[in-house]
Amino acid sequence: MTLTSRRVDLVVSNSTEILSQLRWPGFRHLALRKRVADSAAGVIRMLAEAVPDAVILESRLPDGDAFALCEHMRLNLGLTALPVVIIVPAALSHLMRSAIASSGCDEVLSLPLHRGQLYHVLAARLGLPTRCHHRVRVQAPLAIRSASYELEGEAWDLSANGARIRLTQPFVGESSIQVRMDLGAGRELVQEASVVWHKPHLKGAELGIEFVGVTEEAARLINALVTWRLEQRETLQWVTFHRNLTDQASFEGLAQQLGDRVVFDLRHVRLINSIGLAIWIRFLREIPDHVAYRFAHCSVAFCTQASCAPTVLGRGSVDSFFAPYICPACDQEIEKELEADPFTGVEAPEPPRFTCAGCGVDLLFDDLPERYFLFLSNR
């Protein structure tokens, strides 16, 4: 089955940064029409031909600046609702700050852009499809107690609001239940819940539940349960983070459980926002001095942040990480896992070459190497 691609018409200024963002895989599933303007006058001409879905501009244009152009669009061309995104250099001048405020533009993004950043900004404005990285499967052993029985299950999409639960045994419709969650280290949380829906699934059942009367403490514990999982692997403690680092992330109770040698596994962290990042950095600062920690299987999102801000790695170092590639022929985003060792201390690391397993074509590295690999020397 093929879905009709969503048509998106963009007017963009001629900038390598913008054009490279438009090659991000998300855009390839759209019927994208981009008109590239070399100047402010060119943008105005294109707007007169047809109003696009959005305009993306570099702040400096050969014949003017994007903020004045945006203001002109708002005031003189009557394009008050047209989404306008302006890309600015990392350092904003004082003049630019006041220009942003008066221009009426919708978003200002500063360089360097993260992978797919422009897509996500447009997706939010235009209602474009985004791949869902939010599904969290937590194999939290779960005991369901109702008046008549006790069941074992697994939680999916667990949050402080509720969960979807898969049971290995059938469920006989009961509207309120008690859920006992194993928090590790001998702790557990008992939470009242109401069953919103249920249906048979294989030999058991699936149910959607809503937690009732969740205290702040319980919400923090549940969020922590969803954010990380601690296991002992021989002489190491292995902590897997299985949730995006957003405002929902919680490291409650983790720092205190850490022993001398810890590995943080970050492969599932696909998205990091500024609040999540602040929570993460606060967590690293809480870790007692005797704990030696390292990072393994670092996701692209994590590496990107670590390259921007060394505090993301605290005093740990990276053992292995994922690197972003694309296959130009299959139109696919492919991540390759690399060991950090060969890159450490290397002046200008080159991404290793790979070919596509599907078609044999050489994969392209999907970022600027000098920017992406910075986290390996950024310390």
Ligand SMILES: [Zn+2]
């Ligand atoms: Zn291919």
